[in-house]
Amino acid sequence: xxxxxxxxxxxxxxxxxxxxxxxxxLSFDVNEGEFVSIIGPxxxxxxxxxxxxxxxxxxxxxxxxxxxxxxxxxxxxxxxxFEWRTIEKNVYLGLEIQRRLTPENKQxxxxxxxxxxxxxxxxxxxxxxxxxxxxxxxxxxxLATDPDLLLLDEPFSALDFQTRLDxxxxxxxxxxxxxxxxxxVTHDISEAISLSDRIVVLTARPATVLAIxxxxxxxxxxxxxxxxxxEFSKQFELLHRYLHGEKK
Numbered sequence: 001x002x003x004x005x006x007x008x009x010x011x012x013x014x015x016x017x018x019x020x021x022x023x024x025x026l027s028f029d030v031n032e033g034e035f036v037s038i039i040g041p042x043x044x045x046x047x048x049x050x051x052x053x054x055x056x057x058x059x060x061x062x063x064x065x066x067x068x069x070x071x072x073x074x075x076x077x078x079x080x081x082f083e084w085r086t087i088e089k090n091v092y093l094g095l096e097i098q099r100r101l102t103p104e105n106k107q108x109x110x111x112x113x114x115x116x117x118x119x120x121x122x123x124x125x126x127x128x129x130x131x132x133x134x135x136x137x138x139x140x141x142x143l144a145t146d147p148d149l150l151l152l153d154e155p156f157s158a159l160d161f162q163t164r165l166d167x168x169x170x171x172x173x174x175x176x177x178x179x180x181x182x183x184x185v186t187h188d189i190s191e192a193i194s195l196s197d198r199i200v201v202l203t204a205r206p207a208t209v210l211a212i213x214x215x216x217x218x219x220x221x222x223x224x225x226x227x228x229x230x231e232f233s234k235q236f237e238l239l240h241r242y243l244h245g246e247k248k
Contacts, residue, residue, distance in 0.1 A: 003070060003149050003181045004030040004053065009062035010206075011048060022048045024206035026062070030149070030183055035175065037184040037192035040202030040210075041243060046185040049207070050074070050151050053183070066149070073147030077154045079138035081126035087137050088113070088122035094145040109144035116140060116174055131159050132167045139171055143178060150175065152184040156191065168195060168223045189239045193232060194223035201242045211242050 011023040022045040030036045038046050051057045052064050054072045066072070073094075081090045091109050095101040113119045118137055126134055135155060142150060155171070156164045172195055175182050186192050192199045199213040215235055217226040226232065 001032045001067060002029045003032050003034075003067050004183070005065045006049075006052075007063045007065065009052060009059045009064060011045075011052060011057065012060045021206040023052070023059075024208045026202075026208055028200050028209055028212065030181060032181055033179060034197045035172070035182045035184070035195055036198050036200060037186055037196040038200045038202060039186060039189060039192050039239065039243065040207060041204045042187060044202050044205045045207035046187075046202065047153055049202075050153055050183070050185055053149075054151060070148040071145065072149050072151060073142040073145055074151045075138060075142045075153065075155045078158050079126070079134045081134055081137060081141075083126055086123050086125060087118060087129065090126065090137060091122075091141045091144055094141055098145060100145070105144070105146075108146070109140070112140045112143055130163075132163050132170065135159070135167050136170060136174070139174060143174070143180070148181065150180050150182040152182060154186055155184075157187075164191075165224060165227075172223050189236055189243070190227065190232075191223075193217070193235050193239070194226045199239065201239065213239060213242070 006026055006028055009023055009026045010021065013020045013022060026049070038049060040046055052059055054074055085093070091113060092101055092106065095105050095109065113122055116136060118133065118140065121129060121133065129137065156167055159167055168191060184195060193215050196215055199215065200209060201211040201213060202208065203210045217229055217231065
């Protein structure tokens with residue numbers, strides 16, 4: 001079942017003196033349970049696509065369709081944890097904003113903290129946690145609102161390389177364990193290959209779909225294991241050529 005479908009979406013930003021087309025006739029979908037990534041040249045409009053999906057901005061033309069009453073969760077580039085709140089209180093924040101901090105939802109959030117190793121740190125402040133643990137807390141905060149679709153806007157970009165590898169494995173495991181659908185924006189080709197069921201490759205601005213690539217490494221359990229596959233380097237080379245405007 002399709003959780004998300006973009007149909008012939010274009011977005012033009014207007015100022016008093018000029019207009020800038022960020023997205024042009026963009027079409028793709030995301031199916032339930034999939035992990036889909038979006039890659040493209042720097043400045044091509046990847047984050048604009050996420051803003052369109054979560055209704056922060058409206059398309060100039062075309063449509064962005066979410067199935068039923070699907071609820072979207074958004075995980076930003078940085079963890080955005082508030083230092084004056086404990087980890088526990090940070091995790092409850094989305095529920096508080098939505099006025100849904102019921103005993104049942106609080107119990108669900110607490111269960112996520114226990115399940116993913118942060119329960120004993122629930123009274124700590126964000127500065128007392130490692131970068132990887134902070135990202136896990138940010139993901140749990142997003143999951144606590146029980147979204148149908150997770151939008152991930154380069155959530156690993158602020159981490160060093162080794163931590164990034166570990167957190168990718170961690171986040172992927174949590175998303176799959178919770179049976180969530182995810183759409184990741186990343187500039188990192190290796191990250192996209194290791195995490196994704198499908199990869200949407202965008203052109204330079206105005207962004208449109210150049211290719212949709214399937215890594216087909218799903219038989220390997222973790223993103224880290226996928227990076228060790230003999231097929232990994234071939235896929236990297238192919239996607240690298242795509243980003244330089246070449247097609248098969």
